[in-house]
Amino acid sequence: MHTPTPAQLLQVWERGGDPSAAARALLLLGCSCDDEAAIDELAALPLGRRDARLLELRERLFGSAIEAVATCPQCTATVEATFRCDDLRLPEADTAASALEHAAHGTHVQFRLPDSRDLLALEGCGDAEAARDLLLARCVLDVRGGDQSQAPRSLPPELQAEIAGAMAQADPQADLQLAFRCPECDHEWQPLFDIARFLWQELHAWALHLLREVDTLAQAYHWAEADILALSPRRRQAYLELCAP
Numbered sequence: 001m002h003t004p005t006p007a008q009l010l011q012v013w014e015r016g017g018d019p020s021a022a023a024r025a026l027l028l029l030g031c032s033c034d035d036e037a038a039i040d041e042l043a044a045l046p047l048g049r050r051d052a053r054l055l056e057l058r059e060r061l062f063g064s065a066i067e068a069v070a071t072c073p074q075c076t077a078t079v080e081a082t083f084r085c086d087d088l089r090l091p092e093a094d095t096a097a098s099a100l101e102h103a104a105h106g107t108h109v110q111f112r113l114p115d116s117r118d119l120l121a122l123e124g125c126g127d128a129e130a131a132r133d134l135l136l137a138r139c140v141l142d143v144r145g146g147d148q149s150q151a152p153r154s155l156p157p158e159l160q161a162e163i164a165g166a167m168a169q170a171d172p173q174a175d176l177q178l179a180f181r182c183p184e185c186d187h188e189w190q191p192l193f194d195i196a197r198f199l200w201q202e203l204h205a206w207a208l209h210l211l212r213e214v215d216t217l218a219q220a221y222h223w224a225e226a227d228i229l230a231l232s233p234r235r236r237q238a239y240l241e242l243c244a245p
């Protein structure tokens, strides 16, 4: 992994205007990946490993401290908490197996963990039921009851729920929960943390801020955008102070 340049990041932000969170996450990882041909490999990473890489990229771009804000579900107070990227990277993330087994109710199921390709495929689904059916069809590799092979869609609902639970348990990094405690009412809860959405929101704010700076410097000095983006943040800041009214 390398740290993308400001110009590369702006290109990612530009291309990610419309796509989904899954597509945006791939754009982000693609621009930090040393091998351009590896984009297919990134798309095939189980979501926990994808998220571990997004956390690493976030630390490179914006530092380790993550300030999260949530609304207390009990008293609706706004609660702020600071986490470090290291605290959010689980050790299991690198060891999550990609092919797993679950045996229950006389049925033996082989499945793999969902990845970015699955998320992209699920975007066309109209409702949660259709999405669950498609995810099972994609991720369940084999179903055997005795000597008989079965279709994933024929699995009873309780077994489908168990497989969903086994997937989450095998890839906890993909289902990351933060620990919040409300200072007003002492309520404790664990909201989900979606690094893909969080990092994209940060990138969006960063891009708008950077473009404002480019606009200011271009008006003051008549430099080209590429030249302004090539300045180090420190030098850019110095020029901004010099031309401030």
Ligand SMILES: [Zn+2]
Binding pocket: 072, 073, 074, 075, 076, 077, 182, 183, 184, 185, 186, 187
């Ligand atoms: Zn509260």
